[in-house]
Amino acid sequence: MTQTTIEAPPNTQPQQKLMLSVGFVLLHRFTLLPFAAFVDCLRLAADDGDRSRQLRCHWAFMTAEGQDALSSCGAAITPCQPFQPARMFDYLVVIGGVQDGGARLDQQTLRYLCDADRQGIPLIGLCTGVFSLIEAGLMEGRRCCVSWYHHADLRRRFPDVRPVADQLYLDEGDRLSCAGGAAAADLAAYLVERHMGKAWAMKSLHIMLIDDVRKAEAPQPQPVVFSKVADRQVRRAIAILEQHLGQPVSVDELAERLAISRRSLERKFQQTLGVTPQHFARDLRLRYGLWLLHYSRHTITEIGERCGFADTAHFSRHFRKAFNMTPSAMRRQVAEEGATLADPFFLHIEGKALD
Known part of the structure; x- marks a missing residue:
């Protein structure tokens, strides 16, 4: 298989007080679009213009051993860091991969997420990352936002969890979950606004050519297929x-x-x-x-x-x-x-x- 390598930005030492720090836990064959949408919103809010320095925001890409993270489309994120102390971050974002029956959490990742939870670090299940939070036993008695596409699978595999498939994301304090796709930008902007102010969130979205900020309760696009609409x-x-x-x-x-x-x-x-x-x-x-x-x-x-x-x-x-x-x-x-x-x-x- 041919892989495209995406170089991660270097860890830039902040020149001023950080307002937001996010750790990304990239699982095997993670979905690339929600990851890119989320981190790009942080990147654009972190610095003036499009200079990409980690001044106001900090982020780190992590895998269990610091190995490259392979996405579902074959692109790899490199370099990644081994898991860093969870207390470094305001949030840990878990980005899940393809649910093909073989996607299971390794023990090292499981321990890391559970330790982060014990330290009170809010956990974000992005796209199918919420499946991993459920497998780790971190979603008991909670609701979770999931794409309509994965709703039936989640309900079948985890009947005790309350899936929500009629909105873009959920914020329940120490647990946040997002349906994935382009909605990851909406969730990232929501967090940027919370920690840095609305101007920085809007700056990111406008550069990303997103002009309509969607709230958490906005409906997910429905799977109605329109064909032969030529006009x-x-x-x-x-x-x-x-x-x-x-x-x-x-x-x-x-x-x-x-x-x-x-x-x-x-x-x-x-x-x-x-x-x-x-x-x-x-x-x-x-x-x-x-x-x-x-x-x-x-x-x-x-x-x-x-x-x-x-x-x-x-x-x-x-x-x-x-x-x-x-x-x-x-x-x-x-x-x-x-x-x-x-x-x-x-x-x-x-x-x-x-x-």
């Missing part, structure tokens, strides 16, 4: 609607954000998807409601509110029309059959929305 502005409209599932965007506002007229937007939706923007947005919110019924413990009233419906009756009426079942009946079916949301519910959209 670029319709694709952009869909992306905006997905980002505001709980806060309905009016057609006028949507058209303004796309810099086109309302009439032009409605015509494009009719030509491309066969429905109005209002109809499509409602169907998208219903799909989100379906998702929450499967992957959250919210009440039906709460789900209706999170999906932007005025009241439970309004939500239930449209849900039944779309899925031939009331939300209550769907919730019972999930509980009785242990069903997980499969492709038949989230069909490819090829020029049409729900009937």
Whole structure:
């Protein structure tokens, strides 16, 4: 296998008082995107401009013996340090790898995390890193944020843990967890703002070309696959609607954000998807409601509110029309059959929305 080597930045001695120090525990075949998003947010907040000196923030990449850390895509982080004293850090970020049945914590890593916990160091499970915290016995009786993609696997392997798959990350004091992917930047910015102030967090995000700070409770993007949507502005409209599932965007506002007229937007939706923007947005919110019924413990009233419906009756009426079942009946079916949301519910959209 050909490996791409990523050189870690040298340990720069701080020139002023550190405001935030983070240790990264990189597990075998760790996921590269959440790691990169998190550490780059720290890097950009640590120094002026893009100079990368560890002035305001400090970070260290660690493996059990200081060996190179191999990511899931084959890129390796080098050099890494052996585990450093946990008291050096404000947080330890555990970044997990591919869950292929062979991913298990080695005893040295297990002891390190447990020792850190005894010292009161907050632990962050990033992406599948939360699986490792669970294996270490450090998540008993707690909730943990996990990607919708890993929700069923976590629930099957660890039935006593309470997975949350309807938001980006969770902060429960000495335990933080994040669904991974680009949400790692949101969590890192949240910590930068806490320790250094909002200006430094926004500086990092703006340089990373992220202009919309997402809160912990923001919904994870849903696995609805849109294919054959050729019109670029319709694709952009869909992306905006997905980002505001709980806060309905009016057609006028949507058209303004796309810099086109309302009439032009409605015509494009009719030509491309066969429905109005209002109809499509409602169907998208219903799909989100379906998702929450499967992957959250919210009440039906709460789900209706999170999906932007005025009241439970309004939500239930449209849900039944779309899925031939009331939300209550769907919730019972999930509980009785242990069903997980499969492709038949989230069909490819090829020029049409729900009937």
